[in-house]
Amino acid sequence: MNNKSLADWLSYLEQLHPTAIDMGLDRSRKVAQALALGRLAPRVVTVTGTNGKGSTCAFLARLLGASGLRVGVYSSPHLLRYNERVSIDGQEVDDQALCEAFAAVEAARGETSLTYFEMGTLAAFWLFARARLDVVVLEVGLGGRLDAVNLIDADLALVTSIGLDHAEWLGNTRESVAFEKAGIFRPGKPALCGDLDPPAPLFEQASRLGTPLLCRGKDFDLLMEPNSWFWKGIAANGDVLTLPGIPFLDLPMENAALALQAYALLDIEWVPEKIVQALVDTHVTGRLDRRPVRVGHKQVHLLLDVGHNPHAVEYLARRLSVRPPRGRRLAVFGLLSDKDLQGVIAPLLPLVSEWFVAELPTPRSRAAQELAVELHNQGQTVQCCDNIMGALSAAVESATEDDEIVVLGSFYSVAEALGWLHSHAGGK
Numbered sequence: 498m499n500n501k502s503l504a505d506w507l508s509y510l511e512q513l514h515p516t517a518i519d520m521g522l523d524r525s526r527k528v529a530q531a532l533a534l535g536r537l538a539p540r541v542v543t544v545t546g547t548n549g550k551g552s553t554c555a556f557l558a559r560l561l562g563a564s565g566l567r568v569g570v571y572s573s574p575h576l577l578r579y580n581e582r583v584s585i586d587g588q589e590v591d592d593q594a595l596c597e598a599f600a601a602v603e604a605a606r607g608e609t610s611l612t613y614f615e616m617g618t619l620a621a622f623w624l625f626a627r628a629r630l631d632v633v634v635l636e637v638g639l640g641g642r643l644d645a646v647n648l649i650d651a652d653l654a655l656v657t658s659i660g661l662d663h664a665e666w667l668g669n670t671r672e673s674v675a676f677e678k679a680g681i682f683r684p685g686k687p688a689l690c691g692d693l694d695p696p697a698p699l700f701e702q703a704s705r706l707g708t709p710l711l712c713r714g715k716d717f718d719l720l721m722e723p724n725s726w727f728w729k730g731i732a733a734n735g736d737v738l739t740l741p742g743i744p745f746l747d748l749p750m751e752n753a754a755l756a757l758q759a760y761a762l763l764d765i766e767w768v769p770e771k772i773v774q775a776l777v778d779t780h781v782t783g784r785l786d787r788r789p790v791r792v793g794h795k796q797v798h799l800l801l802d803v804g805h806n807p808h809a810v811e812y813l814a815r816r817l818s819v820r821p822p823r824g825r826r827l828a829v830f831g832l833l834s835d836k837d838l839q840g841v842i843a844p845l846l847p848l849v850s851e852w853f854v855a856e857l858p859t860p861r862s863r864a865a866q867e868l869a870v871e872l873h874n875q876g877q878t879v880q881c882c883d884n885i886m887g888a889l890s891a892a893v894e895s896a897t898e899d900d901e902i903v904v905l906g907s908f909y910s911v912a913e914a915l916g917w918l919h920s921h922a923g924g925k
Contacts, residue, residue: 642680
């Protein structure tokens with residue numbers, strides 16, 4: 498398949514394995530050995546968590562890049578292009594590089610069946626191993642212990658937050674989730690936790706492995722001030738380290754604080770001006786992503802957020818509550834069937850004036866009518882639409898220039914909204 502396009506490869510990968518998710522490392526490890534994958538870079542950071550992985554990885558990569566280091570980042574899922582999942586020095590890898598990587602993994606796997614995610618993860622590893630990078634930042638796809646990313650021994654393990662999601666794979670308690678996420682810890686290698694209330698299994702695993710575990714609120718933290726925020730943490734040599742006067746960020750500052758502590762432990766030159774600028778310059782598509790755009794003769798205020806579980810939406814609601822629009826707030830909303838519908842909508846009920854709901858472009862979507870019924874039962878004003886693009890068009894038609902439109906509920910929701918923007922607002 499060496500002459501196939503990236504689209505051909507992705508279509509092929511979708512058909513390789515009987516199930517989309519098949520947790521376990523044995524298959525991937527076997528193929529990684531056949532590929533002779535060793536160290537991906539002198540320093541490797543693995544990031545897991547229920548929410549906040551993407552922004553934490555983005556902050557850390559920006560900090561490292563601003564220090565002149567060559568950085569590779571692997572993340573998932575993507576919004577519009579598969580290439581978004583693999584970046585080197587802040588640039589998505591091109592189609593040709595991905596095709597070469599898939600061909601290498603395909604040749605090495607023999608009769609071993611791999612999922613779409615496993616193939617993509619091994620392809621990213623293959624690319625990083627050849628790029629002569631200084632640091633690789635790896636975002637876990639699901640859980641931690643049995644995720645293909647966990648094949649690689651990290652020098653530093655980050656846990657952003659611990660909440661309930663993917664219960665069929667990770668269990669339905671914070672303790673079971675913590676156990677899975679602690680699976681990325683390695684003996685004697687430091688780990689960080691950004692959750693203010695880590696469940697016991699996180700500490701138990703750290704103790705078992707001799708993993709130094711630093712926690713937000715105890716070993717490092719952030720303090721909000723009237724016009725800025727202040728970070729305090731620990732340097733690689735154990736000294737107290739501070740960074741005052743950081744401007745407020747659109748992305749979660751809790752995740753910036755976690756990335757700062759990771760950066761400090763990697764023992765890279767600490768230049769406050771460069772560090773602050775790197776944080777300010779960090780943006781992630783679809784995460785608290787504000788976009789004022791002009792549609793026709795109307796200025797529309799959009800906010801795109803991929804939040805799809807109660808923990809993420811509670812955070813979104815807190816950020817929305819301190820920045821109300823001059824007019825109404827409208828919501829464009831779709832949700833997958835395995836997500837907690839009541840838990841997702843509850844934080845937003847006092848903040849949203851009208852909902853525009855639709856099915857997502859996947860068989861895993863909840864029906865729009867199901868969303869509408871639940872919202873009606875909560876006393877909300879709802880309009881059912883055929884799809885997310887139609888829902889966004891209806892919301893824009895209804896909105897005034899004083900209103901704000903929030904698109905949320907899924908990566909699918911945001912991806913559809915980005916497609917709508919490309920066709921209706923000049924590709925912005």
